[in-house]
Amino acid sequence: MARIIAFDYGTKRIGVAVTDPLQIIATGLDTIHPKEILEFLKKYLQTEQVEAFVIGDPKQMDGSPSDSAQHVKGFSTTLKKHFPEIPQFWVDERFTSKLAQETIMKSGLKKQDRRNKERVDTIAATIILQYFMEEER
Known part of the structure; x- marks a missing residue:
């Protein structure tokens, strides 16, 4: 089997999980x-x-696309262009950043380490990937 990679796309940072x-x-x-x-x-x-x-699909609470959806779609198009043989799947990413922050809070990290936004993005990508894996099972 091969790995699956998930992305929590942001215009400043992309969290990546595998x-x-x-x-x-x-x-x-x-x-x-x-x-x-x-x-x-x-x-x-x-x-x-x-x-x-697996790409996190940014949505509003009502299910409509969020403001960042156009950027994520552009990212998806870029991936398709450069890696056409790798299929893409989308996962609703609502609440993943909040869950990531809660996970960090519960982890016992020092306050300075909890503020690391890169850590939040990586954990959010991991949550997106876990959602996908659970759906596939």
Whole structure:
């Protein structure tokens, strides 16, 4: 089996999470600047097989697209252009950042470490990936 990569896309940072090769566990991988994501993925794909991309779908509380949806769609288009052989799946990302912040609060990290926004993005991507894996089972 190959890994699955999930993205919590933001215009400043992209949280990235990945499964193990057996697709049992989702783990935060990194937080990448949007301008560096393609190079990051190209390097990653040189050493790892990836079966699918999972993208967090930003929505309002009523289910309509959020303001950032156009940026995420552009990111999706870029992924399709550069990695056409890797299918994409979308997962509703409402509440993932809030859940990520709650997870960090409960982790016992020092206040300074809890403020790290990159950590929130990586955990949010992990939550998106976990949602996807649960839906697939």
